[in-house]
Amino acid sequence: MTARDIQLDDQGRLRHFLTTEGLPRELLERMLDTASSFTGVIEKSIKTVPLLRGRTVINLFFEASTRTRTTFELAAKRLSADVLNIDVGTSATVKGESLLDMLRNLEAMQCDMFVVRHADSGAAHFIAEHVGNDLAIVNAGDGRHAHPTQAMLDMYTIRRHKRAFEPLRVAIVGDILHSRVARSQIHALNALGAGEVRVVGPRTLLPRHVDRLGVQVYHDITAGLRDVDVIITLRLQRERMQGALLPSEQEYYQLYGITQERLALAKPDAIVMHPGPINRGVEIESAVADGPQSVILNQVTNGIAVRMAVMSMCLEGRGASVQEGG
């Protein structure tokens, strides 16, 4: 079964959101449109809508991430859902058979959605395959594989600033190899028709055969940034340093850091993005991160609206008949 099969129901509606890969353009566009309607809501002083009242969302985090959990919790509460946080930890007890037993137990509590974060690639997909029809799974990051809500909030941010994707040149800069965000962004950008997607980084931080994903590969930052409309900076996981993949933070910054000087290579109205939290002076110069072309904080704001859109799309249409009958 492909990811596409499991993510969509018979009528092509979103059942789970595990990856941006393989999803049709119309569905991604509808997600952006739905997020757009919620952006109006969260700018009001009363930021809640009753769309998911009486629904229960469980944040099932096998890997700690206060930041990501907070955004999902906020999104769910703004939809009036009840939210439970379960921090599982990646202990031996939740592997293999025990993980399935744990899922069956949580499922028996008749919740509506699990937001899953896991250090292993494919974990959210595995869970989606093993739960019943009543439960929606949203991937909040699984290993190196995917982080689709982050990618879609990036798409939303690009569309808010640039309107159409077709004419855009987008450069993704940094550690593509270990980045679940980059994979999800590349699939989404291609599905949404972006004119040109570039990846820019050292050979050691690019996946083998990355060009097969539909991207132009640049090792030289000067060439990579020339005339782009959007610069997406990736976060450098500092633990990579120890793996001899990178000589030092200083050298990385010298070779790939986004400085004001390099920003000038892009189009004058280019925007600069970063999934956060930023390492100032490593991936990006403070003057750029805090400058007029940075949309990094807009990304955070947009993340709430996009997660509201994902959650409501995954649950819409479910249980309606029972509800009418009840």
Added chain:
Amino acid sequence: MTARDIQLDDQGRLRHFLTTEGLPRELLERMLDTASSFTGVIEKSIKTVPLLRGRTVINLFFEASTRTRTTFELAAKRLSADVLNIDVGTSATVKGESLLDMLRNLEAMQCDMFVVRHADSGAAHFIAEHVGNDLAIVNAGDGRHAHPTQAMLDMYTIRRHKRAFEPLRVAIVGDILHSRVARSQIHALNALGAGEVRVVGPRTLLPRHVDRLGVQVYHDITAGLRDVDVIITLRLQRERMQGALLPSEQEYYQLYGITQERLALAKPDAIVMHPGPINRGVEIESAVADGPQSVILNQVTNGIAVRMAVMSMCLEGRGASVQEGG
């Protein structure tokens, strides 16, 4: 003061739920009936009812149990109560006088219910004795003493599958000695008029004088399971192994594990229960746990409805006059 006295008010209504021991049959039956009405609610897509809107429930856990806390949190939220989780830990600071000071402080915050989990037998009872009339205490497990909501969800599960208790033969299998669940089940089964209650286990894992609780004692599993309608498997606490009470998990499974072969000794329509989480290949064979006669996941589902029933019964009638006056 007996447990019965403290659990009921002048009109015989439930004030606290500390133990199934000594409670009248009608009250336990009313609890099952109330749970039944909530089962309809939680099968809808909008699973909340406004019964406890504006009420505050504090999950006061002196012993960590994500699983139990989650079910109480879900039950409270489905009744529209506000829930606060306080994980106290069993530190020296919450013993003796300090515990009382802590209780008085929480009580002064004018909450409506404490759901208490504690490693010491009698802790919930102690707390119920020391709080004022406005506060209801629900025992979510105290040492080896009682786990009454687990027992009542088991009763509810039995009634859903078997209707009347009178004709039933029920076998409780395993470590009765250390099980708070078993004690609560035995009292409830007897109060509800179960035809025959058997306990099945090795001498080292049965309490002295267990027959005085109104049960038939079996050491041999073949005899113990013959012609029963309900098999309740207890969880084997693995730490017991070290106490020389049990030779090994393998030997326990050989002597008392519920296998398909042994299940065949029971009536053909017998159901198999377990409070979870199960140790596959220790207390129970996977083919039985996942088989057609297993109702283990139904127990989990029923746990929410039963806890909703307990919470609403403990609070009904309280504060009504103030509310009307306000």
Added chain:
Amino acid sequence: MTARDIQLDDQGRLRHFLTTEGLPRELLERMLDTASSFTGVIEKSIKTVPLLRGRTVINLFFEASTRTRTTFELAAKRLSADVLNIDVGTSATVKGESLLDMLRNLEAMQCDMFVVRHADSGAAHFIAEHVGNDLAIVNAGDGRHAHPTQAMLDMYTIRRHKRAFEPLRVAIVGDILHSRVARSQIHALNALGAGEVRVVGPRTLLPRHVDRLGVQVYHDITAGLRDVDVIITLRLQRERMQGALLPSEQEYYQLYGITQERLALAKPDAIVMHPGPINRGVEIESAVADGPQSVILNQVTNGIAVRMAVMSMCLEGRGASVQEGG
């Protein structure tokens, strides 16, 4: 910019609540009046009002305090706000530039209020200076500097029992030097017109030039308690013992402990207060803490109403035009 400037808007309304210092008497009195209206609410069985429905409050605790967090969480929920708890810990990662990045991120999630607890004096003030106009900051204790909601619940408790502040003699007893509560109380008592404010303690536990705060200084407890209307006992931080500031708990109790004998020095209708948790036999004798003149548990109850007042005052008037337009 002074604390007063940053705490009030152009029309003199409360924007942040960081300290009692410099706030006008009318505003403090309005806070007490507002709390008084909420006291009626929380004595009902339905304890919630919809004042902050759709608003989001983040409890941002850089220093753990279950007790304080619980009271703010309860207060926010009784105002129908959504509450998120973020326990930051005082790690290196949240200092300096990183703290600002974290704040900007949380701010971008469009919440309405941060309740901040921090081990460093001035932290809440620093945060208030660095967030935008849409966000209110409430200080839940910062180092030795201030704990203004605790001080205001003390003022509320005094007014409930004594009505007018003018004729009162108030003695604050104990470790004034390290107490954020004492500083906030002294400013509030003086602003509210208390007749005489005394501080009573050993030289080693009084700040230099404490008399400049507008208090009478007593080292002798017998003189210090004579004819007072209110005795405020401070909590003795046991870690101070190691600093050689205090010889021993026993000696402290002998010199400054509030015993029944010493209580008799005060007016016959004097009340005894303590911010909790109390150290019995160190700052206070059990017979006094539990006696008829103690209002220690009333303080806890009043804390909810006062925090509701602070939260609603900080948010009232904000975003109203957007809300109407929406």
